[in-house]
Amino acid sequence: MDSTRFLFSNGIVHQVSDVPPVTSFLEAHPGVYTVTRTHNNASCLLLWERHLKRLANSLRIMFETNPKILFGPNWSTAHSSLLSSTQLPQFEPIIQCLVNESISKVSPYICKETKVGQEWSVAVLVCGNSEKFIEHASLDREKISRALDVHIHVSSHIPMVFGSSGASLALVGRGRTLATAKHLDWVRHRKTLEKLRAPSVTELLLSNDGDHILEGSVSNFFVVSRTDEKSTEANEDTYSSFEVQTAPLGDVLPGIIRQLVIEVCLSMGIPVREVAPSWSMRESWEEAFITSKLHGVECNSHHLTVLNSSILNCPGLLLLVASDSLRILQHVVSVRVPSSWDPSESRSWNEIEWEEKHLKDGPGMITMTIQAEVIRKASFEGYLLAS
Numbered sequence: 262m263d264s265t266r267f268l269f270s271n272g273i274v275h276q277v278s279d280v281p282p283v284t285s286f287l288e289a290h291p292g293v294y295t296v297t298r299t300h301n302n303a304s305c306l307l308l309w310e311r312h313l314k315r316l317a318n319s320l321r322i323m324f325e326t327n328p329k330i331l332f333g334p335n336w337s338t339a340h341s342s343l344l345s346s347t348q349l350p351q352f353e354p355i356i357q358c359l360v361n362e363s364i365s366k367v368s369p370y371i372c373k374e375t376k377v378g379q380e381w382s383v384a385v386l387v388c389g390n391s392e393k394f395i396e397h398a399s400l401d402r403e404k405i406s407r408a409l410d411v412h413i414h415v416s417s418h419i420p421m422v423f424g425s426s427g428a429s430l431a432l433v434g435r436g437r438t439l440a441t442a443k444h445l446d447w448v449r450h451r452k453t454l455e456k457l458r459a460p461s462v463t464e465l466l467l468s469n470d471g472d473h474i475l476e477g478s479v480s481n482f483f484v485v486s487r488t489d490e491k492s493t494e495a496n497e498d499t500y501s502s503f504e505v506q507t508a509p510l511g512d513v514l515p516g517i518i519r520q521l522v523i524e525v526c527l528s529m530g531i532p533v534r535e536v537a538p539s540w541s542m543r544e545s546w547e548e549a550f551i552t553s554k555l556h557g558v559e560c561n562s563h564h565l566t567v568l569n570s571s572i573l574n575c576p577g578l579l580l581l582v583a584s585d586s587l588r589i590l591q592h593v594v595s596v597r598v599p600s601s602w603d604p605s606e607s608r609s610w611n612e613i614e615w616e617e618k619h620l621k622d623g624p625g626m627i628t629m630t631i632q633a634e635v636i637r638k639a640s641f642e643g644y645l646l647a648s
Contacts, residue, residue: 265417267374271410272366283384283414287448290412291333292388293319295443297517298418299383303375305643306364306383311517317356318515319442320387320409324349326439330446332389350402355409360385363411368646371415382418386445387411423632424624427594428551430482431615432466432540433457434604436475440513451478459610462597464551471602473537475508477551480591481519483507484538485548485627500531503547503627508537518552518589518635525634531627540598543618548625549593589639590632592624 268275268286280286287294295312299305306312323331328344363385371381387409394408434454437447454465465478476482489502505526507519526533538546600614624632 265374267370267415269363269367269413269415271412272363274366274370280414283382283416284448286412286414287384287386287445288452290386290388290445291329292331292386293323293442293444294384294386294448295319296382296384298420299371299381299646300640300643302377303371303379303381303646305645308517308521308639308642309644310642311520312385313356313360314353315443315515315517316360316385316387317352319444320356321349321352322439322442323444324352328389330439330444332391332394335391336389337391344400347400349400350405352405355402355406356387359387359406359409359411360413363413364644365647367413367415371646380418380420382416384414384416385411386414388445421591423590424592424629426591427620427622427624428463428591429461430464430466430477430549430551430593430596431457431459431462431610432468432471432474432596432598433610434465434467434478436467436469436512437514440475441511441515443514454478457608457610457613462610466596468537468540468602469512471598471604472540473508474540474596475537476513476516477553480551480553481507481513481516481522482538483522483550483552484546485625486538486542487545487547488532500529500627503532505531505533505627505631506536506538507533509535512537516552521635521638522552522590522631525631525638529630529634531631540596540618543596546618546620548628549596549620550590550624550628550631551593552590589635590624590628592628593620594622595619 266280266282268277268280281289283296293316295316297307297309297312300307320331324344328341329336367383375381390408390410434457437450439446451465458465464480466482467475467478469475474482484506486504486506487502488504505522507513507522513519523533523535525531538549595617597615597617600616
């Protein structure tokens with residue numbers, strides 16, 4: 262088994278040497294999922310309870326609206342008939358029990374394999390097993406639990422340092438279907454957008470009209486917009502002259518960090534509004550950032566050998582890795598949008614005429630303030646991993 266990547270299914274480890282990368286693994290399955298990562302030298306899972314709550318909500322939405330996404334091609338009309346005639350149980354206790362039981366089997370492996378300064382990306386996939394589902398004439402918590410499989414994919418992860426590199430974004434496609442659930446149909450669909458990614462673009466944006474920007478393909482999108490034309494520089498005394506904007510729920514995935522950013526803004530007196538940022542109003546944008554817990558790279562044994570060698574030769578590097586390994590905001594340095602909006606056209610990125618907005622090379626004052634407070638809040642919401 263590759264010591265930088267391993268896989269568990271229903272608590273049982275796959276004894277194989279070629280566990281696929283997480284994206285390939287997710288693309289091959291139906292279901293709902295969430296992705297978090299470890300923090301503090303793999304001693305805890307980041308914002309774990311929030312992830313379980315969203316996973317349960319995604320599961321409920323799939324049962325209620327499109328169970329075939331959850332169960333895959335073997336789902337039949339007979340299954341749907343049974344489901345429509347049955348009252349569904351609460352899904353949060355089901356997810357809490359199933360996933361935490363699996364994580365208890367994963368934890369010893371993480372602790373055993375972790376090197377100094379190392380972190381892990383942890384993807385949790387929950388999918389339905391239609392063969393187990395059809396055995397039951399009615400559904401309750403126990404029977405739903407038996408019809409679900411839990412897979413946990415773990416891969417070594419090197420977080421990027423906050424402010425070290427900005428994101429270049431490009432608007433390329435329409436908003437996702439069933440945006441309020443994190444499901445694997447989207448993982449497969451977003452691959453079709455890749456032909457519109459220029460080599461310099463780090464994230465792809467979504468919109469339904471070419472003006473109002475919803476989110477990124479794997480992130481939530483925020484802008485800091487001027488509301489007072491006289492204000493040119495953000496500081497604590499001028500927060501009221503700026504407004505943080507992000508698209509509302511219903512149109513976008515309820516990102517874990519998205520919600521945390523909104524909570525931070527409200528607690529700090531930074532004006533925030535859930536409205537899709539408008540490209541036509543881009544002249545008022547002072548800052549922009551995207552949110553995700555996985556700003557970093559999946560690494561292999563070579564990367565870890567280099568990292569550990571560097572730490573041994575320079576112990577101070579461990580402090581840098583540890584203190585900055587919670588970067589969950591990435592500042593945006595540029596946004597590009599097609600001059601004419603027609604996402605149905607089959608074109609590649611170099612056949613499109615683009616308009617571009619450039620922002621600061623480094624994170625702005627409000628972005629830095631939010632990042633610092635999000636880190637502080639997130640550090641209190643870790644799930645300790647037992648060895």
